[in-house]
Amino acid sequence: MKRVLTGFAALVLAAVALAEDPALEHWSKIYEVFSHPRCANCHVGDDHIPRWSGEHYGEPQPHGMNINADRSRIGAESVLCSTCHTQQNSPEPHGAPGAHVWLLAPVEMQWWDKSSREVCQQIQDPDRNGGRTLQAVADHIRHDELVHWGWDPGPGREPAPYSPEEVAVFIEQWAGAGAVCPEAS
Amino acid sequence: MRQWGEAMNITVNGQVHTVDVEPEMPLLWVLRDELGITGPRYGCGISMCGACTVHVNGLAVRSCSLPVGDVTGPVTTIEGLGTPESLHAVQEAWIEHQVAQCGYCQSGQIMSAASFLMTNPNPSDEAIDQALSANLCRCGTYPRIRQAVKTASAKLRGDAS
Numbered sequence: 001m002k003r004v005l006t007g008f009a010a011l012v013l014a015a016v017a018l019a020e021d022p023a024l025e026h027w028s029k030i031y032e033v034f035s036h037p038r039c040a041n042c043h044v045g046d047d048h049i050p051r052w053s054g055e056h057y058g059e060p061q062p063h064g065m066n067i068n069a070d071r072s073r074i075g076a077e078s079v080l081c082s083t084c085h086t087q088q089n090s091p092e093p094h095g096a097p098g099a100h101v102w103l104l105a106p107v108e109m110q111w112w113d114k115s116s117r118e119v120c121q122q123i124q125d126p127d128r129n130g131g132r133t134l135q136a137v138a139d140h141i142r143h144d145e146l147v148h149w150g151w152d153p154g155p156g157r158e159p160a161p162y163s164p165e166e167v168a169v170f171i172e173q174w175a176g177a178g179a180v181c182p183e184a185s
Numbered sequence: 186m187r188q189w190g191e192a193m194n195i196t197v198n199g200q201v202h203t204v205d206v207e208p209e210m211p212l213l214w215v216l217r218d219e220l221g222i223t224g225p226r227y228g229c230g231i232s233m234c235g236a237c238t239v240h241v242n243g244l245a246v247r248s249c250s251l252p253v254g255d256v257t258g259p260v261t262t263i264e265g266l267g268t269p270e271s272l273h274a275v276q277e278a279w280i281e282h283q284v285a286q287c288g289y290c291q292s293g294q295i296m297s298a299a300s301f302l303m304t305n306p307n308p309s310d311e312a313i314d315q316a317l318s319a320n321l322c323r324c325g326t327y328p329r330i331r332q333a334v335k336t337a338s339a340k341l342r343g344d345a346s
Contacts, residue, residue: 065233066318076304078316079297083245084232090250095231 023177029162029170031116034123038150038160042104043111048073050104051112054156056094073104089154097157099149106130120181134175142168195256197222198265208254212246213237215253216262224263224292228321235320238293238300239263245300263292266299275299278337286324294320298334302341308334 033039037060041051048069053060070077085102089095105111108128111119122128129137141147141164150160162170174180192205197220204219216222216239225248228236232247239248242258267273272280275298285291294317301308301316308316313334317327 066315068315078301078305078312079319080244080304083238083297083300083319084247084250086246086251087255088252090231092231094233096247096250 021177021180023174023180024182026170026174026177027116027120027180027182030123030167030174031119033150033160033162033167033170034111034119035116036150036158036160038153038157040111043109044104045110045112046107048104048107054094055158056156069104071107073106074102089152091155093156095154097149097154099146101146103146115185117182117184124179134171134179138168138171138175141171193253195253196259198261199259204253206253209252211249212239212241212251212253212256212260213248216248216260222262222264225296226289226292228290228293233321234290235293235297236290238296238320240266240296240300243300243303245297261296263296266296273299274340275302275333275337278333278340281336282329282333284326284329284333286322286326290320290322290324294322294326294330298330298337302334302338306342307338310335 034043037051037053041053041060044050048071050063050067050069051060052063065079067075068078069075069081075081075083081102084096086096086098087100088098090098109122109130111122114122123137124134126132130140132140148164151163153159191208192203193208195202195204195215197216202220204215206215206219213225213227216225217227225239226236227249228234230249232250235247237247237249238245240246240261241251241256243261267276273295275295279285279291279295284294297317297320301313305312305316310331313331314327317330317334322330
């Protein structure tokens, strides 16, 4: 009973924090997108291994065939991503997805396996966000073709939530509300 | 991408061909069914096995998944990698190590290895294993593939040892 009450109290405190700080409410939607497999699977860390997920895979798992994009983040050291990833999604189930370019995000932009607070701090750090202001981050999501692939991922893959325009607006609203990050849990 | 109904020119193994096909047709179908070039093989049809690997602009691609309308440069298949009189170093190494067993995947393996050695001329064993893992061989010839790639690498670098 004590454990139930403690859990309930934590939920109430989290709800109160969200209700009190609109910035956190905006951030929770942004993190919902950034932590989604369509985004996080290619924002991996220094193991350079893209992740796979889809309707038959269950939880995200390492890219098959021992694929490693290496430090080049395009597989130049072993198998170039462009060997299989063409400029468009394969129409076949489990076929390779594609876009006009195909590469991992820079390693300093890791989202895979990172907490909401960690991603929140990274996205507003110019040393780890490509030297962007938050407005430039919003515009990047609004206009970048590879980012837009997350909402058009081909058959058998769940698109990222919301839309690029909605996410860009969330970022602008979050920045306008002070770009507050959640506390460490 | 080219539009439907437009005949297109495609250069394969140094020869220009005019083909009248839909731009969405995978390159492999054009090579095998339209041009009769049967070295590239159909395996999985979704870029997973590598049997269909050819070069476009000198780099490996999976021809089963690449729409012909997206081909942006000259295509090289196993038939054009070397000649019977002057084999490519990878082909020579494949013979030297007698890599093939059933042989079905081997044209794709050789094309992948040749592309890999262009971008990584002096690979470690680990890099070879990693690179060629993306080409499936159900006969399990990987140990011989690794040796052949090492031999070809040395030949291409002019290392006699």
